[in-house]
Amino acid sequence: MTFFEKLEDLKTRKNSFLCVGIDPDYERIPAEIRRQDKFLYTFCHSIIKATAPYCIAFKFNFAFFEAFGAAGWETLTRLRRSVPADCLTVADAKRGDIGNSARHYARAILEHLNFDAVTVSPYLGFDAIEPFLNYPQKGLFVLCLTSNPGAREIQDYPGGDQPLFLHIARRVQDVNVHKNCGLVAGATKPDQLRVLCETVPDLPLLMPGVGAQGGSLNAAMQAVPHRNILVPISRSIIYASDGTDFAEAAARAAETVRDQMQAYL
Amino acid sequence: MTFFEKLEDLKTRKNSFLCVGIDPDYERIPAEIRRQDKFLYTFCHSIIKATAPYCIAFKFNFAFFEAFGAAGWETLTRLRRSVPADCLTVADAKRGDIGNSARHYARAILEHLNFDAVTVSPYLGFDAIEPFLNYPQKGLFVLCLTSNPGAREIQDYPGGDQPLFLHIARRVQDVNVHKNCGLVAGATKPDQLRVLCETVPDLPLLMPGVGAQGGSLNAAMQAVPHRNILVPISRSIIYASDGTDFAEAAARAAETVRDQMQAYL
Numbered sequence: 217m218t219f220f221e222k223l224e225d226l227k228t229r230k231n232s233f234l235c236v237g238i239d240p241d242y243e244r245i246p247a248e249i250r251r252q253d254k255f256l257y258t259f260c261h262s263i264i265k266a267t268a269p270y271c272i273a274f275k276f277n278f279a280f281f282e283a284f285g286a287a288g289w290e291t292l293t294r295l296r297r298s299v300p301a302d303c304l305t306v307a308d309a310k311r312g313d314i315g316n317s318a319r320h321y322a323r324a325i326l327e328h329l330n331f332d333a334v335t336v337s338p339y340l341g342f343d344a345i346e347p348f349l350n351y352p353q354k355g356l357f358v359l360c361l362t363s364n365p366g367a368r369e370i371q372d373y374p375g376g377d378q379p380l381f382l383h384i385a386r387r388v389q390d391v392n393v394h395k396n397c398g399l400v401a402g403a404t405k406p407d408q409l410r411v412l413c414e415t416v417p418d419l420p421l422l423m424p425g426v427g428a429q430g431g432s433l434n435a436a437m438q439a440v441p442h443r444n445i446l447v448p449i450s451r452s453i454i455y456a457s458d459g460t461d462f463a464e465a466a467a468r469a470a471e472t473v474r475d476q477m478q479a480y481l
Numbered sequence: 482m483t484f485f486e487k488l489e490d491l492k493t494r495k496n497s498f499l500c501v502g503i504d505p506d507y508e509r510i511p512a513e514i515r516r517q518d519k520f521l522y523t524f525c526h527s528i529i530k531a532t533a534p535y536c537i538a539f540k541f542n543f544a545f546f547e548a549f550g551a552a553g554w555e556t557l558t559r560l561r562r563s564v565p566a567d568c569l570t571v572a573d574a575k576r577g578d579i580g581n582s583a584r585h586y587a588r589a590i591l592e593h594l595n596f597d598a599v600t601v602s603p604y605l606g607f608d609a610i611e612p613f614l615n616y617p618q619k620g621l622f623v624l625c626l627t628s629n630p631g632a633r634e635i636q637d638y639p640g641g642d643q644p645l646f647l648h649i650a651r652r653v654q655d656v657n658v659h660k661n662c663g664l665v666a667g668a669t670k671p672d673q674l675r676v677l678c679e680t681v682p683d684l685p686l687l688m689p690g691v692g693a694q695g696g697s698l699n700a701a702m703q704a705v706p707h708r709n710i711l712v713p714i715s716r717s718i719i720y721a722s723d724g725t726d727f728a729e730a731a732a733r734a735a736e737t738v739r740d741q742m743q744a745y746l
Contacts, residue, residue: 339636371604
């Protein structure tokens with residue numbers, strides 16, 4: 217099964233398209249946990265264990281692990297191995313480099329760390345993405361329409377007949393011979409999201425921006441009906457409580473989102 | 482002193498604008514070294530020690546270290562600390578993410594690993610670059626015109642009156658209030674390089690593509706006269722020999738490049 221077939225299967229079995237975002241910010245990890253040895257692993261692992269019944273994937277934001285140096289990378293390796301079999305793993309690494317470097321990033325993330333999917337940046341063109349395409353069983357989400365305000369001046373760059381993000385979307389569709397590609401498209405831009413979905417109706421979406429970033433699940437779902445979609449939510453789940461009950465609070469928050477998702481399944 | 486002032490100072494003192502690229506590819510590390518414990522550190526550290534007299538900076542390509550997992554990150558940390566004081570360090574990490582994630586990448590690379598400069602990707606817009614800008618003493622090279630063929634369809638994306646890479650170059654110039662910004666612009670495209678230099682004559686360049694990638698130092702230097710420039714060369718130096726004399730061979734190769742650079746100083 218490809219990554220996206222597994223995703224559809226889990227969606228059906230678990231009645232969810234929630235992806236919990238593991239973004240461990242030192243400042244926001246509960247103080248009582250921070251005092252412990254191995255607090256980074258403890259915090260993340262507790263969240264994973266508590267929320268796994270309500271989500272179908274975990275997205276690990278590499279920035280937050282790299283901020284802890286080599287120990288962060290070691291923890292990421294251990295955490296990846298601790299994810300239950302009924303949840304997929306997405307490396308939110310946003311890598312993008314040429315030729316041999318891209319091959320090494322792909323090997324690092326998809327082989328060494330053994331993630332199921334990865335986010336990549338298209339600024340260096342499609343030869344930079346190719347090494348990731350050559351893993352037919354893994355998923356690849358190409359940055360297309362991101363949720364931050366400043367992205368507009370680049371991603372909407374006008375071109376001849378279409379903005380850059382639509383050009384990228386069409387090109388991802390072209391290279392998607394193994395059906396292992398999707399797009400990152402933020403929920404904060406329903407109008408562009410709608411155009412995107414009309415242009416490439418078959419590409420799955422990783423859709424950040426719901427929750428803390430202000431996007432509404434309902435507005436986003438109006439724009440993307442009947443689509444293979446994965447919604448990553450991080451802060452409003454993993455920091456639902458700043459006390460020692462953080463894992464239970466995360467589970468309740470994840471369950472609530474899962475329940476809201478029923479309306480769109 | 483800013484990063485670019487330090488670079489100019491070293492250029493004058495060492496008669497060089499060579500940056501040795503540390504891209505340790507397992508397959509190309511001499512077999513006799515690979516058999517040793519800690520071979521990754523040994524190989525890279527020997528290259529650094531041998532070539533330091535001829536270069537003014539080392540560029541560490543993160544892809545190659547991440548391919549070794551947590552041990553690679555640990556080695557990168559140790560190697561960074563081993564670089565002599567008369568050489569600067571560039572983290573070739575090509576990071577690009579939004580808000581809080583970007584802040585964490587900046588902290589990881591510029592504080593935790595303490596690199597002097599970093600490469601970043603502009604696809605997510607300038608709010609994604611801002612956290613890196615807020616380190617006035619560090620250098621920031623924004624990907625602009627890269628040396629790979631596939632980059633053209635994105636970086637030359639036409640826009641109204643200028644291709645995307647020129648838009649990015651002008652915007653980098655706009656945000657360069659701390660004089661800590663430069664551009665990554667490949668030596669393999671002398672025509673675009675010339676236009677770029679006419680458009681933003683004051684921005685320093687990190688100019689890959691000379692050597693193994695086919696760009697000529699002479700052609701590139703014709704396009705970029707009198708400019709603060711740093712030329713990273715990796716493969717033709719660090720793999721100059723596949724025997725146990727690899728470090729001496731690297732030193733000789735670096736010395737030869739340094740000598741060729743005299744004509745342009």
